[in-house]
Amino acid sequence: MNMQTQSVMAPPTPRSIQEMKLPVVMMRDILLKTIFRKNMDMASEISAAICLPIPVTQQLIDMARDQKLLEATGTLNANNGNEMGYQLTDAGKARALDALSQSEYFGAMPVPLEVYRDQIERQSIKNISITRDQLTNAMGHLVLPGELLDHLGPAVSAGRSILMYGPPGNGKSSISNGIRDALGDKVYVPRAIEYSGQVITVYDPMVHSKAEEQKDDPNALRRNANRYDTRYVRCERPTVVTGGELTLNMLDLVYNPNAKTYQAPLQLKSTGGIFIVDDLGRQSESPQALINRWIVPLEESKDILALQSGEKFEVPFDTLVIFSTNFHPNEIFDKAALRRIFFKIKIDGPDQENFLKIFAMVARNKGVPLEESALIHLLKVKYPTIDNVYANYQPVFLIDQMIAICEFEGIPYQMTPELIDRAWANMFVKDEVIVK
Structure with a gap:
C-alpha cells in the first residue's frame, strides 16, 4: 500500500454513550469537571471542550440532570442558536470538586486503550511501502551511494529496527530525518487514553506536528472533511529524537502527583512513527542496557508499562526504531542484542x-x-x-x-x-x- 496516495482510515465518531466504552462515572465526572473549570453553560461549548459530538454530549448532560448534578438555567441564549443553558447544582459543584481531588484531568474524553489499539492497526507503520523514488526525493539534499538506498529502502518498508553505524560526521542523523520525511502521510494521535480508570495524556505539541485540516468542496453534495473522532488530533507521523540525554526512566509512564494523571512515555508518543536514538553509546546507561529495554517491544510489537500501583499492562508498540552510533556494533552489543536489531547498515564517509x-x-x-x-x-x-x-x-x-x-x-x-x-x-x- 502506497501511503502517500492512500489515506489512513480515520477513527469513527462515537454516536452514543455506549459506543464510548468508558466507565459512565468517569465520563460524567469529566463532564462536571470541565463545566466547573471552564465555566461553560452551552451544550455546543461543552461538546467542543470534551471533544464529543453534541448528541453524545447531550446524553451525558441529561444523565447528570437526572442525578440532580446539573440543571437547566431556564433561559435560551439567542447568540447560540437559542440553545438551552445549563449550570452545576450545589451537589454538582461538590461532585466536581471531589472528582478534581481524585484527578485534575478535564477536557477531551480519553480513548480507551482497547479502542486505540484498533486505530493503531489502521495506521500502522508496518503498512507503509516506500518506493525508491520517495526515499531518493526525501534524501535529495544528501549525496548517497546507490547501494545505501538498496539497504535503507527495505529496512524502512519493513517497519523494523535499524542500526546505522560508522564514523562521525557522515550524515546518520540527516539520513534518519530523511526517512521521516519520506513517510509523508498523516495519522491520528489521541489526546489521552484510558486504562483501568486512569488517564494517560498522549498528544504532545512538542512531539506531534498537527496537520492542516482538510477543506470541504462547497459545491459538493456531501461534506466529509474532518469527520472523525475529535478526541484524536490529525498529525504528521510522529518523530521522537533522543541523544545522549536518553535514560531508561524516560521510557516509563510519567506520573504527575499533583494532577494525579499520567503522561505517555516517549516511545508511546512515537506510535505510528519513528523513534531515533542518536549517538548511541554516549548515554549514561550502557547501550546493552538500553537495547535490553527494547527487546520485548522490538520482538513482540508490544510494550509493558506500569501504573503507580505497580499494575503492569500491555500497550501496542508500532514504531520504527533507528539506532545511530559512531561505535562498531561489536564494541557495544553482545551477539544476542545484535540479533534483535533487524537491519544493520554501515554509513561510511564519501569517496x-x-x-x-x-x-x-x-x-x-x-x-x-x-x-x-x-x-x-x-x-x-x-x-x-x-x-x-x-x-x-x-x-x-x-x-x-x-x-x-x-x-x-x-x-x-x-x-x-x-x-x-x-x-x-x-x-x-x-x-x-x-x-x-
Missing part, C-alpha cells in the same frame, strides 16, 4: 568523487564560486595530512569558514588556497601540551 559532488553542491547553494587551484590544494596538500579520510560534514564546515572569513575581510565570497588553509586550521585541533 573522493562523492566528496567533490557534495563540496560543489554546498558551494553552489551558498553562493561560493568553485576555484580549481583551491580544490587542487585541498585534495593534494590538505587531505593527505589526514590519510585522505573524507567525511560528509567537511564541505559544509570548510565553506562556512571561508564565508565567515570573506565577510570579516569585506571581500566577495571566494575560494583560494589561502582561505582553504585558514578554514582547515579550524576543522582540527593540533595535538599539543598546554602549559598550565
Whole structure:
C-alpha cells in the first residue's frame, strides 16, 4: 500500500454513550469537571471542550440532570442558536470538586486503550511501502551511494529496527530525518487514553506536528472533511529524537502527583512513527542496557508499562526504531542484542568523487564560486595530512569558514588556497601540551 496516495482510515465518531466504552462515572465526572473549570453553560461549548459530538454530549448532560448534578438555567441564549443553558447544582459543584481531588484531568474524553489499539492497526507503520523514488526525493539534499538506498529502502518498508553505524560526521542523523520525511502521510494521535480508570495524556505539541485540516468542496453534495473522532488530533507521523540525554526512566509512564494523571512515555508518543536514538553509546546507561529495554517491544510489537500501583499492562508498540552510533556494533552489543536489531547498515564517509559532488553542491547553494587551484590544494596538500579520510560534514564546515572569513575581510565570497588553509586550521585541533 502506497501511503502517500492512500489515506489512513480515520477513527469513527462515537454516536452514543455506549459506543464510548468508558466507565459512565468517569465520563460524567469529566463532564462536571470541565463545566466547573471552564465555566461553560452551552451544550455546543461543552461538546467542543470534551471533544464529543453534541448528541453524545447531550446524553451525558441529561444523565447528570437526572442525578440532580446539573440543571437547566431556564433561559435560551439567542447568540447560540437559542440553545438551552445549563449550570452545576450545589451537589454538582461538590461532585466536581471531589472528582478534581481524585484527578485534575478535564477536557477531551480519553480513548480507551482497547479502542486505540484498533486505530493503531489502521495506521500502522508496518503498512507503509516506500518506493525508491520517495526515499531518493526525501534524501535529495544528501549525496548517497546507490547501494545505501538498496539497504535503507527495505529496512524502512519493513517497519523494523535499524542500526546505522560508522564514523562521525557522515550524515546518520540527516539520513534518519530523511526517512521521516519520506513517510509523508498523516495519522491520528489521541489526546489521552484510558486504562483501568486512569488517564494517560498522549498528544504532545512538542512531539506531534498537527496537520492542516482538510477543506470541504462547497459545491459538493456531501461534506466529509474532518469527520472523525475529535478526541484524536490529525498529525504528521510522529518523530521522537533522543541523544545522549536518553535514560531508561524516560521510557516509563510519567506520573504527575499533583494532577494525579499520567503522561505517555516517549516511545508511546512515537506510535505510528519513528523513534531515533542518536549517538548511541554516549548515554549514561550502557547501550546493552538500553537495547535490553527494547527487546520485548522490538520482538513482540508490544510494550509493558506500569501504573503507580505497580499494575503492569500491555500497550501496542508500532514504531520504527533507528539506532545511530559512531561505535562498531561489536564494541557495544553482545551477539544476542545484535540479533534483535533487524537491519544493520554501515554509513561510511564519501569517496573522493562523492566528496567533490557534495563540496560543489554546498558551494553552489551558498553562493561560493568553485576555484580549481583551491580544490587542487585541498585534495593534494590538505587531505593527505589526514590519510585522505573524507567525511560528509567537511564541505559544509570548510565553506562556512571561508564565508565567515570573506565577510570579516569585506571581500566577495571566494575560494583560494589561502582561505582553504585558514578554514582547515579550524576543522582540527593540533595535538599539543598546554602549559598550565
